[in-house]
Amino acid sequence: MLAEIITIGDEILIGQIVDTNSAWMAQKLNQQGIRVKQISSVSDDKQHILNALTEAATRADIIFITGGLGPTKDDITKQTLAEYFNVKLVLNEDALNNVFNIFKRYNRPMLDVNRKQAEVPENCEVILNNNGTAPGMWFNTGGKIYVSMPGVPFEMMYMMEDTVIPKLKASLKLPVIIHKTILTVGEGESYLAEKIADIENDLPHNIKLAYLPKMGQVRLRLSAYGNGEASLQDKLEEFAGRIAERVGHNVVALEDTPLEKVVLNYMQERGLKLSAAESCTGGYISHLLTQHAGSSAVFLGSAITYDNRIKEKIAGVNHQTLETFGAVSEQTAREMAEGVLSRFGTDYSIAVTGIAGPGGGSEDKPVGTVWIAAAKANKTVAKKFTFGNKRMQNIERSAVAAFFMLITLLKES
Amino acid sequence: MLAEIITIGDEILIGQIVDTNSAWMAQKLNQQGIRVKQISSVSDDKQHILNALTEAATRADIIFITGGLGPTKDDITKQTLAEYFNVKLVLNEDALNNVFNIFKRYNRPMLDVNRKQAEVPENCEVILNNNGTAPGMWFNTGGKIYVSMPGVPFEMMYMMEDTVIPKLKASLKLPVIIHKTILTVGEGESYLAEKIADIENDLPHNIKLAYLPKMGQVRLRLSAYGNGEASLQDKLEEFAGRIAERVGHNVVALEDTPLEKVVLNYMQERGLKLSAAESCTGGYISHLLTQHAGSSAVFLGSAITYDNRIKEKIAGVNHQTLETFGAVSEQTAREMAEGVLSRFGTDYSIAVTGIAGPGGGSEDKPVGTVWIAAAKANKTVAKKFTFGNKRMQNIERSAVAAFFMLITLLKES
Numbered sequence: 001m002l003a004e005i006i007t008i009g010d011e012i013l014i015g016q017i018v019d020t021n022s023a024w025m026a027q028k029l030n031q032q033g034i035r036v037k038q039i040s041s042v043s044d045d046k047q048h049i050l051n052a053l054t055e056a057a058t059r060a061d062i063i064f065i066t067g068g069l070g071p072t073k074d075d076i077t078k079q080t081l082a083e084y085f086n087v088k089l090v091l092n093e094d095a096l097n098n099v100f101n102i103f104k105r106y107n108r109p110m111l112d113v114n115r116k117q118a119e120v121p122e123n124c125e126v127i128l129n130n131n132g133t134a135p136g137m138w139f140n141t142g143g144k145i146y147v148s149m150p151g152v153p154f155e156m157m158y159m160m161e162d163t164v165i166p167k168l169k170a171s172l173k174l175p176v177i178i179h180k181t182i183l184t185v186g187e188g189e190s191y192l193a194e195k196i197a198d199i200e201n202d203l204p205h206n207i208k209l210a211y212l213p214k215m216g217q218v219r220l221r222l223s224a225y226g227n228g229e230a231s232l233q234d235k236l237e238e239f240a241g242r243i244a245e246r247v248g249h250n251v252v253a254l255e256d257t258p259l260e261k262v263v264l265n266y267m268q269e270r271g272l273k274l275s276a277a278e279s280c281t282g283g284y285i286s287h288l289l290t291q292h293a294g295s296s297a298v299f300l301g302s303a304i305t306y307d308n309r310i311k312e313k314i315a316g317v318n319h320q321t322l323e324t325f326g327a328v329s330e331q332t333a334r335e336m337a338e339g340v341l342s343r344f345g346t347d348y349s350i351a352v353t354g355i356a357g358p359g360g361g362s363e364d365k366p367v368g369t370v371w372i373a374a375a376k377a378n379k380t381v382a383k384k385f386t387f388g389n390k391r392m393q394n395i396e397r398s399a400v401a402a403f404f405m406l407i408t409l410l411k412e413s
Numbered sequence: 414m415l416a417e418i419i420t421i422g423d424e425i426l427i428g429q430i431v432d433t434n435s436a437w438m439a440q441k442l443n444q445q446g447i448r449v450k451q452i453s454s455v456s457d458d459k460q461h462i463l464n465a466l467t468e469a470a471t472r473a474d475i476i477f478i479t480g481g482l483g484p485t486k487d488d489i490t491k492q493t494l495a496e497y498f499n500v501k502l503v504l505n506e507d508a509l510n511n512v513f514n515i516f517k518r519y520n521r522p523m524l525d526v527n528r529k530q531a532e533v534p535e536n537c538e539v540i541l542n543n544n545g546t547a548p549g550m551w552f553n554t555g556g557k558i559y560v561s562m563p564g565v566p567f568e569m570m571y572m573m574e575d576t577v578i579p580k581l582k583a584s585l586k587l588p589v590i591i592h593k594t595i596l597t598v599g600e601g602e603s604y605l606a607e608k609i610a611d612i613e614n615d616l617p618h619n620i621k622l623a624y625l626p627k628m629g630q631v632r633l634r635l636s637a638y639g640n641g642e643a644s645l646q647d648k649l650e651e652f653a654g655r656i657a658e659r660v661g662h663n664v665v666a667l668e669d670t671p672l673e674k675v676v677l678n679y680m681q682e683r684g685l686k687l688s689a690a691e692s693c694t695g696g697y698i699s700h701l702l703t704q705h706a707g708s709s710a711v712f713l714g715s716a717i718t719y720d721n722r723i724k725e726k727i728a729g730v731n732h733q734t735l736e737t738f739g740a741v742s743e744q745t746a747r748e749m750a751e752g753v754l755s756r757f758g759t760d761y762s763i764a765v766t767g768i769a770g771p772g773g774g775s776e777d778k779p780v781g782t783v784w785i786a787a788a789k790a791n792k793t794v795a796k797k798f799t800f801g802n803k804r805m806q807n808i809e810r811s812a813v814a815a816f817f818m819l820i821t822l823l824k825e826s
Contacts, residue, residue, distance in 0.1 A: 010623060022432070023431040024428065030427050035426075037461070039425065039432075070624065071602065072602055073613075108604075111603050111604075113606065154805070278696075278699075282708070283715065286695055287699075290717075290719065295695070295719075296720070301723035302696065303716060304717065306713055309713070356703075
């Protein structure tokens with residue numbers, strides 16, 4: 001089953017935004033056994049959109065269209081779809097109610113342009129937008145399915161997960177594809193590949209292994225294709241087990257979970273509490289934890305100690321330590337971790353202090369030097385890392401390394 | 414002058430990587446007055462690439478191709494280009510020297526597949542790759558320019574800046590496109606559109622206005638096309654000025670800057686320091702600030718006070734306040750802001766406390782209820798917001814609202 005994605009909007013073509021929607025959609029579709037043949041970004045131009053639709057329909061069975069559904073003049077996707085299908089725009093009552101309710105909820109006057117958002121081509125089924133005023137649209141015509149959704153990522157994502165994917169599963173005969181992911185931290189993909197080469201060679205032809213590296217983590221994804229979900233599942237589990245055993249302590253989860261969620265789940269099951277002291281990660285670790293619902297059961301809070309005085313005052317680092325060893329040092333990292341452990345009254349803590357860059361490096365401590373510590377009641381561990389010279393990468397890699405250090409400390413107990 | 418970008422490689426189509434190259438290239442090209450008409454991502458498949466090239470050539474004057482130049486079997490861009498132009502592959506001495514030198518530098522044996530990387534279609538000019546083994550290629554044929562580059566971002570970027578853009582400027586008479594962006598916060602796009610409808614109607618045909626909404630912010634982007642950069646710039650400034658005046662205090666910047674960077678720039682210019690107390694945003698505000706290099710000149714740190722005891726102990730909220738009014742209340746927000754203002758010793762502070770969801774709501778305080786406060790020495794302001802029921806969205810919108818409240822307080826002074 002082949003799909004194409006057409007994203008509409010000049011903001012992508014002038015490079016103002018990066019199209020992250022397409023990759024997300026492609027991933028979700030792949031999991032359902034739908035292959036994306038082409039992704040095209042086109043301008044808010046009627047003829048251009050019409051051509052893109054016509055071309056896509058020659059290659060694919062399902063065509064996803066995102067963007068161009070806003071209330072303003074430059075949004076012309078709906079009118080263009082109506083012209084493409086040679087139908088009229090009609091007011092849809094459900095969509096109108098949705099717009100009406102949204103304006104009511106926010107206590108805002110509803111304008112004429114907003115009412116127009118409830119108009120859709122008459123041959124479509126409306127996909128309700130729980131997060132915005134623009135309805136999604138599902139067309140099934142000429143043996144092809146067309147799905148038009150807003151370009152706003154969270155509106156599109158909810159529509160895909162809530163409505164579009166279930167509807168695709170119900171209306172198409174899709175092959176069975178099941179996946180099993182092993183999350184590893186701390187080793188590169190070539191090292192892992194060498195370590196499990198013989199297991200990989202043993203894989204049957206309908207099970208594929210992909211290495212998905214990302215910022216100090218490698219996800220090993222096994223995908224099984226075919227019929228008979230139960231037996232595919234058994235085979236997958238067997239190989240996942242063999243790989244996990246071989247890779248050893250670098251395996252942190254046997255599922256496709258964000259690393260920080262592995263921490264939260266593990267600690268919640270054991271009733272353990274966590275705090276953090278962040279310098280160069282500047283809140284990123286806390287943000288990763290608190291983006292997950294229910295994180296408050298584990299995470300009590302943290303001190304973002306960007307300035308040295310705050311390291312002393314809030315995290316309890318000794319003035320003398322900072323004077324003698326500097327902010328980026330083993331001693332400071334340890335005192336930060338121990339400081340929040342006691343002041344925040346948690347069972348475990350992590351602390352990060354380093355030079356994210358691009359400024360602030362020295363010969364002794366170049367940009368990318370990061371000290372990380374993890375602490376519990378009677379033990380603190382600390383380790384120095386030397387990452388690269390990219391600020392955001394240093395922040396992300398520090399967070400990954402800190403969570404891995406914490407997981408290792410947790411599992412010792 | 415129109416361009417198209419074709420990215421080749423299955424990793425984009427299965428969603429394994431997000432195509433960031435195209436946005437980067439589009440930005441660079443726009444600055445040179447080259448408009449990108451379409452971006453297409455296609456698979457490592459000969460016929461598919463040939464079709465994409467043929468289609469692009471019907472629409473554009475310049476076709477950029479990235480990816481598919483690696484040494485492995487699935488990389489077929491060069492062979493496909495040779496077939497497209499109906500020419501042979503020949504060994505290029507400069508490219509071979511480059512490959513040879515790279516292997517020498519890393520002390521690695523050069524393999525036959527690497528030597529093959531120096532083969533190029535005979536009708537191309539080679540673009541030397543200073544950062545890798547795959548040469549870039551420049552074709553000028555049939556009145557069109559084709560540029561093929563590696564998909565590795567920094568290899569492509571270096572080639573674009575060092576060779577391709579100077580070569581384009583030298584060989585083409587390029588028109589001018591200039592953009593001017595107005596960043597607004599706090600009003601939706603339909604409201605803004607209605608407010609400036611008459612100004613939008615006054616726009617000459619060569620100036621376009623786009624509304625780019627994102628999480629409580631709307632960017633208004635004016636784009637002017639034509640000749641004579643100075644007069645276009647004057648026209649843009651004139652309309653930007655009229656729009657900014659009409660929109661009023663919702664305008665926070667007359668440039669395309671992230672909102673938190675507006676805060677950092679404004680405060681740094683005035684030597685002001687900032688701290689934060691975050692409950693439901695859980696570190697997101699701190700992370701937004703500290704992702705920017707140089708943020709330490711303004712931002713001293715923050716207290717992530719997820720738990721109520723931490724709100725008391727670290728941010729200095731009174732136990733009685735929490736008992737009487739609850740954690741999500743005007744009083745708590747105010748005390749959080751005032752607490753970190755004094756404890757962190759900053760000129761300004763912001764505080765956020767709310768129910769991000771999906772759990773924790775009540776009839777009185779449903780999910781999405783957020784109290785935000787901003788404080789300076791003699792004044793604290795606080796406001797209640799009612800966002801939606803999506804956790805991540807509540808976090809992002811809270812951050813935007815907090816920065817907007819801070820900017821408003823800053824500008825009062």
